[in-house]
Amino acid sequence: MKMLTPEEVVDSFNTILDGNLIDARIYQKEIAVKKNLYTSIWIHVKRESFRKAVEHICKLQEYPHLSVISFDDRGDSVELIYHFTIYYGHHLKALSLGLRVALPKNDLKIPTITDIIPGAIFTEREIQEMTGVEIIGIPDKRRLFLPEDFPEGVYPWRKDETGPNDMLRVLPGREGIKND
Amino acid sequence: MIEGKIKTSYTIPVGPIHPAVHEAIRLDLSIDGEEIVDVDVVAGQVHRGIEWLGINRNNPVQSIYLAERVCGICSTSHPFAFVQAVEQAANIEVPERAEYIRVIVAELERIHSHLLWAGVAAHEIGFDSVFYLVWRVREEVMDLMEYLTGNRNSKAMFQIGGVRRDITEEQFPRIRKTLEYYKTAFNQLKTVFLEDRTIRMRTKNVGILKTTDALRFTATGPTARASGVPKDVRQDEAYSAYADLDIKAITPDILTGTVVGDVYDRIIVRLLEVKQSIEIIERCLALMPSGDILTEPKIAKLLARLKKAEGEGVGRHEAPRGECFHHVRLQGGEETLATWKIRAPTYANLMSMPTILIGGQIADVPIAFASIDPCISCTNRAIAIDSRTKRKLVLTDKDLHNLSVEKTRRLKDKLDS
Numbered sequence: 001m002k003m004l005t006p007e008e009v010v011d012s013f014n015t016i017l018d019g020n021l022i023d024a025r026i027y028q029k030e031i032a033v034k035k036n037l038y039t040s041i042w043i044h045v046k047r048e049s050f051r052k053a054v055e056h057i058c059k060l061q062e063y064p065h066l067s068v069i070s071f072d073d074r075g076d077s078v079e080l081i082y083h084f085t086i087y088y089g090h091h092l093k094a095l096s097l098g099l100r101v102a103l104p105k106n107d108l109k110i111p112t113i114t115d116i117i118p119g120a121i122f123t124e125r126e127i128q129e130m131t132g133v134e135i136i137g138i139p140d141k142r143r144l145f146l147p148e149d150f151p152e153g154v155y156p157w158r159k160d161e162t163g164p165n166d167m168l169r170v171l172p173g174r175e176g177i178k179n180d
Numbered sequence: 181m182i183e184g185k186i187k188t189s190y191t192i193p194v195g196p197i198h199p200a201v202h203e204a205i206r207l208d209l210s211i212d213g214e215e216i217v218d219v220d221v222v223a224g225q226v227h228r229g230i231e232w233l234g235i236n237r238n239n240p241v242q243s244i245y246l247a248e249r250v251c252g253i254c255s256t257s258h259p260f261a262f263v264q265a266v267e268q269a270a271n272i273e274v275p276e277r278a279e280y281i282r283v284i285v286a287e288l289e290r291i292h293s294h295l296l297w298a299g300v301a302a303h304e305i306g307f308d309s310v311f312y313l314v315w316r317v318r319e320e321v322m323d324l325m326e327y328l329t330g331n332r333n334s335k336a337m338f339q340i341g342g343v344r345r346d347i348t349e350e351q352f353p354r355i356r357k358t359l360e361y362y363k364t365a366f367n368q369l370k371t372v373f374l375e376d377r378t379i380r381m382r383t384k385n386v387g388i389l390k391t392t393d394a395l396r397f398t399a400t401g402p403t404a405r406a407s408g409v410p411k412d413v414r415q416d417e418a419y420s421a422y423a424d425l426d427i428k429a430i431t432p433d434i435l436t437g438t439v440v441g442d443v444y445d446r447i448i449v450r451l452l453e454v455k456q457s458i459e460i461i462e463r464c465l466a467l468m469p470s471g472d473i474l475t476e477p478k479i480a481k482l483l484a485r486l487k488k489a490e491g492e493g494v495g496r497h498e499a500p501r502g503e504c505f506h507h508v509r510l511q512g513g514e515e516t517l518a519t520w521k522i523r524a525p526t527y528a529n530l531m532s533m534p535t536i537l538i539g540g541q542i543a544d545v546p547i548a549f550a551s552i553d554p555c556i557s558c559t560n561r562a563i564a565i566d567s568r569t570k571r572k573l574v575l576t577d578k579d580l581h582n583l584s585v586e587k588t589r590r591l592k593d594k595l596d597s
Contacts, residue, residue: 027268027493032279033469036418040268040494063395065411067496067505067528070521083494083507083523085416089409092423094416096494098507119398119531123523145224156232164232 001061003087006039006095009060013043016056020049023100040096047110050101054082054113057097061086064097066113069123071131073159077102078131080110103133105160112137130157194545196225198580207533207549214541219534234520240266240340240486240510241479243517247506248334250522253296256289257499258506258522259338264419265508266340268493270486273475276421278342280468283421284355285329285337286497287457287464291362292321293500294450294457297553298373301447304546305382306585310372317365324358327351340482341475352465359458366455373447374435381591383443387536387548390441397531401502402453403552405431406446408439413498422498425463430456443551450553487515501525501553526554543587546580 004012010024023044031038045053057064065085072079082099103110112135113120124135125144132155143150156164195206204225210218230250234243247258260282267274295318302310322332328347329335337343347355373379389399394407404411412429414422430452432438432445439445476482492509502525511518529552536548 029268031418031423032421033276033467034424036423038418038423065400065503066398067503068507068521068523070507070519072509072519081507083505085496085503088411088416089429091415091426091428092418094413096417096496098494117398118396119528122527122531143224145227147224156229 006041009041017049020046036092042098044100047101051111053099054116057084058116066117066120069127071157077104108133109136114139131155216537216540219537221530221533231520234517239483239515240517244338253293254499255334256286257497257504260286260497261495261504261506263338263340264495265493265506269491269508269510270489272341275342275472276469277471278473279421280464281343281347284461284464287460288321288325290457290500291454292318294454301550304550306588320358320361327354342473346473362458378588378592382588385442386544387443387551388441389532389536393535398528399532400528401525402446402449403529405429406449407441413496413503443547446551488512499525543583546584
C-alpha cells in the first residue's frame with residue numbers, strides 16, 4: 001500500500017470526483033515536545049458523488065475505519081459527516097478524514113454504504129431513527145437505540161419542529177428550552 | 181436473517197439485565213441444542229441523550245463533566261477525546277506539561293480498567309479466587325489515583341486547554357512505588373492467566389474473531405488487536421504526549437507467534453498492555469517538561485473565548501476498550517455546542533458480537549461476551565422461549581453463571597480422570 005501525503009489525498013479526490021468536490025481542507029497541528037504533526041482532512045462532496053468518494057477511500061486503504069456518522073442541523077439543510085481513519089496501523093501515519101455531505105431538508109435521502117463497509121450498520125440505523133434521514137438500501141431498517149413505542153416523526157437530534165421539544169419534561173419553576 | 185435450512189427451536193434473550201455484562205443490553209440468541217446459530221444485539225436500554233444536553237443545555241466546560249459521566253470506568257477517555265475536539269474547534273493550545281499529565285492519568289485508567297476486566301473474566305468462568313486476587317491488585321492503582329486526583333474515579337482532571345491539577349516532583353516516589361508493585365504483580369498475573377490450564381481450556385479457540393471480520397465490522401481496541409489488526413490510536417495518530425513516546429500496538433503474536441483471535445488472545449493483549457502502560461508512565465515521569473498546566477486558568481475568560489469561537493473538530497483517544505471518538509462544532513455567539521457526537525468503543529465492537537458468538541455454546545456466552553469488555557450494563561436473567569410450546573423457561577443470572585461454572589468443572593474433571 002502506497003501512502004499518500006495529505007495534499008496528495010486531497011488531489012486524488014479532486015481527480016476522482018471531477019467537479020463534485022465542493023471543498024477540501026487540511027488541518028494540521030504540532031503536538032507536544034517533539035512537534036509531530038496531527039493531521040485531519042475535511043472533504044465536502046455533492047450527494048451524487050458520495051458513494052464514489054467512499055469507494056475511493058476504500059482504495060486509499062482497503063479497510064478504512066469508519067468511526068461514526070455525525071449529524072448537524074443547519075436550518076434549511078442538514079449535514080452528515082462520515083468520520084474515517086485511513087493509514088492506521090503505521091506509526092503516526094494515520095489521517096483523520098471527515099467526509100461531509102449536505103442534504104436539503106425537503107429531500108433527506110442518502111444511499112447506504114453497508115455493502116462497502118458492513119460496520120456502518122449501527123451508525124446508519126442510528127442516523128435514520130435520530131434524524132429522519134432516509135438511508136436508501138439499508139439492510140436492517142429497525143431502530144437501534146430508541147424504544148419501539150417512541151412516536152413516529154419525532155427526531156431527537158433535529159433542531160426544528162420535528163425535534164423532541166413537546167416531549168421534554170419541564171420541572172416546576174424552570175423554563176423550557178426555546179429553539180429559535 | 182436465519183436461513184430456511186437451519187432449524188431453530190429456541191430463542192434465548194440474554195438481557196437486558198444480565199451478569200455477563202455490566203450494563204443493560206439484550207442479546208437474542210437463536211440456538212440449536214447447545215449451539216448458537218444466530219445472534220441479534222438489541223441496544224438502547226440505557227440511552228440517556230447526553231449529546232442532546234451538550235447541544236441544548238450545557239456550556240462546553242460543563243460538558244466536560246458530562247462527558248466524564250458517559251462511562252463509569254473510562255471516566256478519562258471521554259473528556260480526553262472531548263477536550264481535543266473542542267481545542268481543535270476553537271484553536272486552543274495545550275501546554276506540553278499538561279499533555280504528559282493527561283497521558284499519565286489515561287494510562288493509570290488503562291491499568292485499572294484492564295485489571296477490572298481480568299477479574300470479571302475470571303469470575304465469568306467460575307474462577308473466583310483469581311477474581312478476588314485481581315481486584316485486590318487493582319486497589320493499588322485506585323489508591324494512587326485517589327492520591328493524585330482526589331478521587332478513585334470521575335477524576336475531573338481535564339480542562340479545555342490543559343489539566344486542572346499538576347503532578348509534582350513530590351508525588352513521583354508514590355507513583356514509582358505503585359509501578360514497582362505492578363511489575364511484581366504482573367509476573368504473577370501472567371502465570372495465572374496464561375499458564376493455568378483451566379483458563380486455557382475455557383478461553384482457547386472460544387469466541388474467535390478473524391482478522392478480516394474485525395476489519396469489516398470496524399472492531400477497535402484490544403478486540404481488534406487480538407485479531408491481528410495493529411490499530412491503536414496512540415500509535416497511529418499524533419496526539420497528546422503519545423506522539424513523543426513511540427508507542428507500538430500490541431498484538432498477541434508478540435508472545436505466541438500466531439494470531440487466533442480468540443478469548444485467550446484478548447487476555448494476552450490486555451495483560452501486555454498493562455505492562456506497556458507501566459512503561460509509558462515511567463517514560464512520562466522521566467520526560468515531563470516543566471511549565472504551565474493550563475492555557476487559560478480563568479473559566480469566565482475561557483467561556484467567553486469559546487462563545488466567540490467558530491469551527492469544528494474531532495478528538496480520538498485510545499480508551500481501554502478501543503477508539504473513543506468525539507466530534508464537536510462551535511458556532512459564534514452560541515453558548516452551547518452546536519453539534520456533539522460521541523462514539524464509544526463498544527458501539528463499534530458490538531457489531532462483531534454475532535461473529536464471535538455464532539457456533540459457540542450457551543455456556544460460553546458469559547466469557548465470550550465479556551471478552552470484548554463491553555461497556556453497556558448487566559444482565560440479571562435470561563428467558564428461554566420454546567417456540568413450539570411457547571413455554572417460558574426463565575434462566576436467572578445464577579442459572580447462566582452456574583452453566584458456565586459447571587462447564588469449567590466438567591472440563592477439569594475430564595482432564596483429571
